[in-house]
Amino acid sequence: MFQWSLLALAATSALFMFGANALACSTIIIGKDVSKTGTTIVGHNEDNGGRVIAQQYWVPAQTHKAGEMIKFEEKAAPIPQVEKTLGFYWTQTFDPKGASFSDGFVNEKGVTIVSNACSQIFPENKEEVKDGGIGYGIRRIMAERATSARDAIKIATELLAKYGYFSNGRTYTIADPNEVWQLAIHQGNKWVARRVKDNEVVYIPNNFMMNKVDVTDKDNVMVSPGLVEKAIKDGKYKPAVEGQWTDFNFREAYQPAKLRDAHYNFSRNQIAWKKITGKTFNSADEFPYSVVADRKFGVDDVKDILRSDSKEDGAKGDWYHTKGFGISRPTTHESVVYVMDENPLFIQAYKTLARPSETPYVPLYPLAKPAKATAFLTWEEATKQHFHAKPESFSYDADWPVWAFINTANAVEYMHPAYKKNFREVKSLEKELNAPISEELKTAKELAKISPEKALNWLHAKNVEKFEKAQEEMAETFAKLTPHEVLVLADAIDSKGDETVNIAILSDKKLKAEDINDSQTVAGPGRSSVGAKVTLSSLAKPTASEVKDVNGDGIKDKVLSFKAKEIAKDMLPGAVYDVWVYSEAKGKPVTGFGTALIK
Incomplete structure (x- = not known):
């Protein structure tokens, strides 16, 4: 048993x-x-x-x-x-x-x-x-x-x-x-x-939620053997009319x-x-x-x-x-x-x-x-x-x-x-x-x-x-919401590692690297990949940042550094994740993701 x-x-x-x-x-x-x-x-x-x-x-x-x-x-x-x-x-x-x-x-x-x-x-x-x-x-x-x-x-x-x-x-x-x-x-x-x-x-x-359950309605109600009797014995159900179980309150009794x-x-x-x-x-x-x-x-x-x-x-x-x-x-x-x-x-x-x-x-x-x-x-x-x-x-x-x-x-x-x-x-x-x-x-x-x-x-x-x-x-719709490219500059992220992982937000005609606010930036899993207790503020915060050209187009990009284990703490090792960056530029939200294998 x-x-x-x-x-x-x-x-x-x-x-x-x-x-x-x-x-x-x-x-x-x-x-x-x-x-x-x-x-x-x-x-x-x-x-x-x-x-x-x-x-x-x-x-x-x-x-x-x-x-x-x-x-x-x-x-x-x-x-x-x-x-x-x-x-x-x-x-x-x-x-x-x-x-x-x-x-x-x-x-x-x-x-x-x-x-x-x-x-x-x-x-x-x-x-x-x-x-x-x-x-x-x-x-x-x-x-x-x-x-x-x-x-x-x-x-x-x-x-x-x-x-x-x-x-x-x-x-x-x-x-x-x-x-x-x-x-x-x-x-x-x-x-x-x-x-x-x-x-x-x-x-x-x-x-x-079941409260007023008419146990005598045999066509529309069924109960397990002894269910009502136990509730009565335990003092958790008292019929309005003794012996007539027409008002059984299951939710209160159990x-x-x-x-x-x-x-x-x-x-x-x-x-x-x-x-x-x-x-x-x-x-x-x-x-x-x-x-x-x-x-x-x-x-x-x-x-x-x-x-x-x-x-x-x-x-x-x-x-x-x-x-x-x-x-x-x-x-x-x-x-x-x-x-x-x-x-x-x-x-x-x-x-x-x-x-x-x-x-x-x-x-x-x-x-x-x-x-x-x-x-x-x-x-x-x-x-x-x-x-x-x-x-x-x-x-x-x-x-x-x-x-x-x-x-x-x-x-x-x-x-x-x-x-x-x-x-x-x-x-x-x-x-x-x-x-x-x-x-x-x-x-x-x-x-x-x-x-x-x-x-x-x-x-x-x-x-x-x-x-x-x-x-x-x-x-x-997603393309319109996330017009700015994000790159994870690592093939893999160690979920227990202290090493640095760099993530780049690429500049474009509407986004300049210098406008990205480090203090309003975090990185980690997407909202749909975590439980209710994980909040945006609990994601990884950058340990450092620099402005440099990442993709060779002659325009400087924003590169943010994070601790590997902080980024991956809510991720599943063995899976390739969409690693999200949530940031802000000139007071407006900026978001997107790159991918990496979580180890």
């Missing part, structure tokens, strides 16, 4: 005390009766800190050998594979340490999966798990096997009963063309599942209120519910789990919520998103809005490839397969590396189109004067990309009557076309 140690618990608590806003996913659900599309809408921001790269794949249906076992994390239990698995769209959180709880899926039956961390549960309620328990396997197996959201709940809860959940706590949102369920899991085999009603709107950050009160959760709840209800909630206990909406919400409404910054964002002299108390955060590496459809092929996704407040939502038909250029590995290799990543896989590659989106987000983070203008341009691009969608769907549905394969291929061509258009626009 495997049980988390007190040391592990302490480490987890420390993580949430000092870096919780790195784990800051947000999910919004719009029931089909209050949706402008007439179908369910699910929106989700995925947040993880560090050198995280988001790739997209289509994983085809597979036939597996008898006796085949699947194992994900090293500590996790091995699980018997089924003979046949479904094909699915996979948006991968590719992390150097492996990401157990971040990936999103849409399988060929239309089952769509996202999740939110809900940690810091009551420690006395934690349970032992068997053979290491299950973590990543919950989401991957639901994607491989579930034929509906309700079926996914059955699959997940059977796995929980057999192995137990080794993570602290989490809420999975699982949608299909007809229903949406949320499954809130507490470490071990404690869980509650609830179907979101068709007239409801739900928002959830990184804490359990998670301390301080997590809802924590600013990184409270702020997002307050922002989201203000936009949903028009009301300002000033107490964590007031936040609803869901509301019966009195108006209809569309894709743009969901995007608007997911893009929300906080009043702390945009402080002068730092990255735009530093404290990270909005819904779009320092660690938001992708955002997606799914619009369900009775035919899974016609499910639409609107997906960003970096922070949604800085880059466009690119339309996508997930089951028509993403553009090949959205990944640089095959799905087989990505699966193999998911928990055994090679450092070189996290290298900057100018030929991978997704970097255009990441680069633009990194530049806008520093170029505060360009922030609002960039957002207007992003919205204009989205309008152009979205304009043909209704006609595209109409054509695809006509093609599907002749041949589903023809419809799929036609929609796939649209996926490619729109990704390429967005990528070209982002590349142009």
